[in-house]
Amino acid sequence: MGSSVLLHVIRAKIRTSTPECCIIRKHGGSLRFKHIWMGNEGIKGIIDVRSPDESRTVVVENHECSLAVEILDSGVMVISAEVERDSVVWVLICSGDAFRELITKLEELNVDYEIIYKIKFSEDEDVSYKEYEILKLAFEMGFFENPRRVKLEDIAKRLGISKSTASDLIRRALKKVVRMYLESV
Known part of the structure; x- marks a missing residue:
């Protein structure tokens, strides 16, 4: 073999x-x-x-x-x-x-x-499952609407994580999504 x-x-x-x-x-x-x-x-x-x-x-x-x-x-x-x-x-x-x-x-x-x-x-460039999960939830709850329909604290509470962890996950995920988008256009 x-x-x-x-x-x-x-x-x-x-x-x-x-x-x-x-x-x-x-x-x-x-x-x-x-x-x-x-x-x-x-x-x-x-x-x-x-x-x-x-x-x-x-x-x-x-x-x-x-x-x-x-x-x-x-x-x-x-x-x-x-x-x-x-x-x-x-x-x-x-x-x-x-x-x-x-x-x-x-x-x-x-x-x-x-x-x-x-x-x-590197796989670090891909959106992890946790990052995907928080982005999807934030989108569904209206976090990206103007005005926002939900606060970061509400998303963090729903996932059982701290506000700072939620903020970090969203920022990292958005950075990866934007990078992938910009590389594809």
Whole structure:
């Protein structure tokens, strides 16, 4: 039986040029891949299509973008891809080795790219169950309404925690949610 190897995981955002064959170059607008993966016969994905005339979500089967194939073949997980006329912004999760392999492939293909950020990925970035629970309760009780329908003390009492703990949990959770949102737009 083989042994497992623990790898450091990174989260990265890179910008590449849009491939010449991309439909966006011909029709304008933008695409946002919400999910993208390699199928048996090409790339599959769920995308939001936005143009001056429409906005809709579609499923793509057997997409043949050579750049996306190279990116997925390098061993990275694509979290999202925002495609516009001149550039694609990719949000990735991968090992350091897979990221280096991706950069090598991009250079071999003469693809213009820019590393927007590369950080060590940590579960601390995800909203914990306690943080989710307090955000959901605060939302349901009207804490985020203007004017507020409930005080922080009421939320803390309902959860059986101190007011300062409730405040800390809400602040940490909101910071994570805002960071995730800003990274996705």
